[in-house]
Amino acid sequence: MTDFLLQLRGIHKRYGAVTVLKDVDLDLRAGEVLALIGENGAGKSTMVKLLTGVVPFEEGTILLNGQLQKFANARASQAAGILAVHQETVMFEELSVAENIFMGRHLLRGGLVDWATMNTQAQAVLTHIGARFVATTLVKDLSLAERHLVEIARALSQKASVVILDEPTAALSQQEIRDFYGIVRQLRDQGVGVIFITHKFDEIFAVADRYLVLRDGAAVGSGVIAEATEQGLVKLMAGRAIDQIYPHVNSVPGEVVMEVKNLSHPTEFNNLSFALKRGEILGFYGLVGSGRSEAMLALMGLNPEATGSFVVEGKPLQPRRPADSIAAGLAYVPEERQRQGGILSFSVLQNISLAGLARFARGPWLSQLQESALCSSMVARLRIKTDSHDTPLSGLSGGNQQKVVIAKWLGLNPRIVILDEPTKGIDVGAKQAVYQLIAEMVEQGLAVILISSELPEVMNLAHRVVVMRRGLQVAEYARGAADAECIVAAASGLEMGEEVTA
Amino acid sequence: MKQLLQARREWLLLAIIGVIALAVGARAPVFLSWRNGMDIANDSAILAILVMGQMGVLLTRGIDLSVASNLALTGMVCALVGRAMPGVPIGVLLLLALAVGAALGSLNGWLITRFDLPPIVVTLGTLSAFRGAIFVASKGAWISDQDIHVAIKGLPREQWLGLPALVWFALVVLVVWAVFLKLRREGRELYALGGNPHAAQYVGIPVKSRLMLVYTLSGMLAGLAGLLWVGRYSIAYTELASGYELTVVAACVIGGVSIGGGVGSVLGAALGVLFIGVVNGALPVIQVSPFWQQAIAGAVILISVMVNARAERRGGRLILERVDMKGRAA
Numbered sequence: 001m002t003d004f005l006l007q008l009r010g011i012h013k014r015y016g017a018v019t020v021l022k023d024v025d026l027d028l029r030a031g032e033v034l035a036l037i038g039e040n041g042a043g044k045s046t047m048v049k050l051l052t053g054v055v056p057f058e059e060g061t062i063l064l065n066g067q068l069q070k071f072a073n074a075r076a077s078q079a080a081g082i083l084a085v086h087q088e089t090v091m092f093e094e095l096s097v098a099e100n101i102f103m104g105r106h107l108l109r110g111g112l113v114d115w116a117t118m119n120t121q122a123q124a125v126l127t128h129i130g131a132r133f134v135a136t137t138l139v140k141d142l143s144l145a146e147r148h149l150v151e152i153a154r155a156l157s158q159k160a161s162v163v164i165l166d167e168p169t170a171a172l173s174q175q176e177i178r179d180f181y182g183i184v185r186q187l188r189d190q191g192v193g194v195i196f197i198t199h200k201f202d203e204i205f206a207v208a209d210r211y212l213v214l215r216d217g218a219a220v221g222s223g224v225i226a227e228a229t230e231q232g233l234v235k236l237m238a239g240r241a242i243d244q245i246y247p248h249v250n251s252v253p254g255e256v257v258m259e260v261k262n263l264s265h266p267t268e269f270n271n272l273s274f275a276l277k278r279g280e281i282l283g284f285y286g287l288v289g290s291g292r293s294e295a296m297l298a299l300m301g302l303n304p305e306a307t308g309s310f311v312v313e314g315k316p317l318q319p320r321r322p323a324d325s326i327a328a329g330l331a332y333v334p335e336e337r338q339r340q341g342g343i344l345s346f347s348v349l350q351n352i353s354l355a356g357l358a359r360f361a362r363g364p365w366l367s368q369l370q371e372s373a374l375c376s377s378m379v380a381r382l383r384i385k386t387d388s389h390d391t392p393l394s395g396l397s398g399g400n401q402q403k404v405v406i407a408k409w410l411g412l413n414p415r416i417v418i419l420d421e422p423t424k425g426i427d428v429g430a431k432q433a434v435y436q437l438i439a440e441m442v443e444q445g446l447a448v449i450l451i452s453s454e455l456p457e458v459m460n461l462a463h464r465v466v467v468m469r470r471g472l473q474v475a476e477y478a479r480g481a482a483d484a485e486c487i488v489a490a491a492s493g494l495e496m497g498e499e500v501t502a
Numbered sequence: 503m504k505q506l507l508q509a510r511r512e513w514l515l516l517a518i519i520g521v522i523a524l525a526v527g528a529r530a531p532v533f534l535s536w537r538n539g540m541d542i543a544n545d546s547a548i549l550a551i552l553v554m555g556q557m558g559v560l561l562t563r564g565i566d567l568s569v570a571s572n573l574a575l576t577g578m579v580c581a582l583v584g585r586a587m588p589g590v591p592i593g594v595l596l597l598l599a600l601a602v603g604a605a606l607g608s609l610n611g612w613l614i615t616r617f618d619l620p621p622i623v624v625t626l627g628t629l630s631a632f633r634g635a636i637f638v639a640s641k642g643a644w645i646s647d648q649d650i651h652v653a654i655k656g657l658p659r660e661q662w663l664g665l666p667a668l669v670w671f672a673l674v675v676l677v678v679w680a681v682f683l684k685l686r687r688e689g690r691e692l693y694a695l696g697g698n699p700h701a702a703q704y705v706g707i708p709v710k711s712r713l714m715l716v717y718t719l720s721g722m723l724a725g726l727a728g729l730l731w732v733g734r735y736s737i738a739y740t741e742l743a744s745g746y747e748l749t750v751v752a753a754c755v756i757g758g759v760s761i762g763g764g765v766g767s768v769l770g771a772a773l774g775v776l777f778i779g780v781v782n783g784a785l786p787v788i789q790v791s792p793f794w795q796q797a798i799a800g801a802v803i804l805i806s807v808m809v810n811a812r813a814e815r816r817g818g819r820l821i822l823e824r825v826d827m828k829g830r831a832a
Contacts, residue, residue, distance in 0.1 A: 054704060075706035090701035092694045094764050103694050104705035112685040 004063070005030040005193040006082075006162050011060035013046055013217075020046045021057075021217045028162065028193040033184060035208035035225065036197045039237055039431075043217040044197050048166050051195075052084045053077030065161070075104070081161035085151045085168045093140035098122035100139055101154045125153045130179045145176060152183065163187055164195045169203060181207050199454075201230045215239050245432050246460035247439040253280035253463055257447050258330075258416055260299070263308035268294040269471040272308070276416065276447045281438065283462030284451040286491050291471035292451045293335055296418050300325045300332045313415070331409035335420040335451075342393045342405045349375040349389040352407045378407040382437055399430020406437065417441060418449040423457065435461060455484055467491050511758060515773045519780050526784040533787045540666060544658070544734065546779035547672035550772060551727045552750045553757070554679045555607075555720030557771045560754055562716055563696045563763030564621035568610060569724040570746035571632035574738075576602045577728035578636045581738035584651025592653035599729035600722050606632060607721015611714040621717075629747070636740045644739040650732065658734040668730055675723065680768040688715065696763025752803045753778050777806070 008026040012019070021043045028034050038044050049055045051062070053071035062069045064080055071077040092100055098115075099106075101122045107114045122135035131149045139147060148168060155163055165184070169177045184207050187194055196208055204211065205225060212222040213236040221236040238245060256275045263272040269291040276282050284292045298306035301319030310317040312328045319325040322332075342351050353371040375389050382403045386396055393401055402422060409417065419438065423431040438461060442448055452458050458465050465482070467475040467490040475482075475490040527534035552569055559566045579602050580595055606628070613624045647655075660667035683689035695702045695712055702709060732738045757774025759766030781802050785795045 052704065053706075073706065074704055075708070078706050084704075086704065090698070090704045092697040092701060092764070094697050095690075095693060099690065099694075103702075104691070104707055106687040106690055108687060112681075113687060113690060115685075 038214035283458030286468035555723035603725015611717030
């Protein structure tokens with residue numbers, strides 16, 4: 001009983017009416033790596049927030065070294081020895097690397113900040129993890145991967161008994177990932193309990209000792225990695241087999257509707273060229289920060305420094321504003337639903353009619369009748385679950401919110417729809433609905449560009465997959481022409497990494 | 503390299519101030535006299551004290567619009583106490599000014615942290631409330647020269663080691679504040695708090711007590727400025743320093759303190775103060791009509807803010823391999 005370092009019993013967490021964790025148990029021994037696995041929205045991030053004291057939990061107990069813990073705030077949790085490397089980089093861009101590492105616990109001498117010692121200690125940790133930048137660099141001058149190393153350095157520089165790694169390798173190169181495995185094993189050998197959150201199965205099998213699978217906020221399975229299989233874990237995660245999640249896409253791509261040539265930008269992407277056909281789903285796969293979204297913003301006239309030529313349905317397009325692209329038949333559903341997509345305090349109807357307000361104008365007034373007709377047809381067509389047209393968007397589930405955002409753009413009758421991470425942060429059921437919707441859209445003759453970081457998504461839906469890495473178009477595969485390893489290798493530059501180590 | 507750029511911007515601001523001073527001096531040599539320099543320094547001293555408080559607030563992504571009202575209210579309280587008790591020593595009055603100012607500032611801080619209200623709304627409210635309080639305290643009457651306590655009037659006219667007392671006050675505030683921001687944990691955490699509030703919470707910075715701190719400090723410095731202002735101009739009335747909060751914010755922005763939080767240096771802010779002092783001092787000297795002075799001062803502020811904003815605007819995200827970046831730079 002007491003040989004567990006960290007024990008969670010019956011943890012419940014609710015956000016408003018939504019239960020995100022129900023009755024979760026977790027055991028972690030000193031000197032072991034526990035893989036916490038689950039789809040997006042399964043509750044992994046919420047677990048991290050509870051353990052790091054960022055949000056409180058309603059029910060249940062947390063025992064650390066046999067002692068009851070409440071983790072009232074982040075400082076209490078850190079003091080107890082729980083540290084996290086967060087998925088979203090939690091960084092202070094205007095400050096130096098050293099200061100980022102020591103923020104919240106600056107080294108002091110006589111009440112004043114001891115810069116010299118802080119810089120030296122930070123440099124020592126950085127060197128230890130193989131970072132190739134100095135501690136006095138400002139974080140805003142670092143790349144995404146380098147920022148992740150700073151986060152890792154921050155966790156390592158503290159005396160921790162539990163280290164939580166929340167998808168720490170998402171932006172690292174293969175070489176850096178291998179170095180990182182070494183660090184994880186080193187932590188384990190020092191007797192630290194590591195909770196490792198990841199999507200990637202190769203990582204789970206490479207470093208983890210045991211696993212715990214979360215699905216829809218509940219713990220659905222745990223065990224020893226040595227006895228687990230990838231198929232078994234996938235089934236636990238999804239609660240159903242893959243072919244049940246992804247619809248069969250029946251449409252056959254027709255004539256070319258959009259051609260992009262030499263799309264370039266001084267710092268973001270270079271020389272992208274691709275064609276999109278009617279009834280086709282073109283997948284864009286790449287790691288976060290590989291320049292996919294930035295390139296799509298250029299198509300919508302939102303990236304003024306981009307250059308290149310676009311031809312949409314035989315007509316050249318030079319988008320200076322989103323309105324130019326919308327008029328040409330493009331629609332872009334942005335990645336961050338809550339920041340760029342829907343307006344949470346607006347009703348379903350107001351959100352849906354927002355993109356095309358001009359079309360509802362009767363003289364100076366909006367025609368409510370037309371607005372409401374559009375809303376009804378969209379709610380029916382996309383099967384949006386809402387009490388009424390007047391329900392605020394915040395009252396809908398994540399999947400339905402996403403459908404409303406998509407509906408807003410479909411209301412413009414576009415011929416090309418760009419979906420940027422359309423299933424980010426929504427549960428499996430809602431994902432299934434969004435996939436179904438995408439399949440229906442192309443069957444109705446729309447052309448879809450699907451940007452995703454989730455490999456199964458692009459592999460199962462897209463007719464063709466364009467792989468991007470560091471702003472460059474590095475590969476293109478037809479459906480079924482490449483296996484997962486092949487695509488991941490292209491996206492992460494595996495071959496290059498091998499050359500370096502050889 | 504970025505640090506160099508940052509430092510260069512401060513040199514640039516200093517150079518612009520020098521050029522303006524020399525150009526005006528060429529047309530009207532009196533502008534470059536010691537006496538005129540001390541006038542500008544005296545005027546700038548009070549602004550500098552206020553700017554240091556405002557800078558702390560801006561660093562946390564907040565704003566304190568109530569400083570001028572706080573200044574006037576504290577000034578009025580000190581004037582009233584001084585009139586009622588002619589025997590009270592200056593040290594007590596100074597402490598009173600700091601205490602009243604800090605109390606008013608902490609009211610802002612309390613409203614903002616306790617009820618999670620936006621700083622601009624809270625301080626806009628207290629801006630009016632404090633003005634109202636002056637009217638109530640003074641019953642709308644002016645306290646003029648003969649009723650101002652001798653020690654309050656005397657303080658700004660003191661000279662220590664050849665420099666006016668006001669300048670000494672400003673220098674002490676500047677140095678203490680610079681040390682606090684660079685070498686105290688709380689000071690560093692202000693930068694973190696404004697740079698990324700979300701992350702500040704994750705690393706365990708006590709956000710509310712830091713916000714409480716900056717609003718209280720801003721209020722305390724406004725209180726000090728109130729006592730000095732009343733002494734310098736020998737008058738206290740309801741509309742004292744009305745609208746001055748905008749000059750304070752402008753000086754911060756000109757000095758490179760970001761309204762968006764997390765960026766700003768004491769040196770930069772001090773140069774922002776000097777810039778405003780020189781421009782305001784220069785316009786009457788080169789005989790610009792008083793009707794135009796305000797408009798021109800405003801235009802100059804706008805231009806300098808625009809230049810700052812352009813300098814700060816970054817290109818796109820850096821995604822492409824750095825190899826070709828270096829190639830281009832070489």
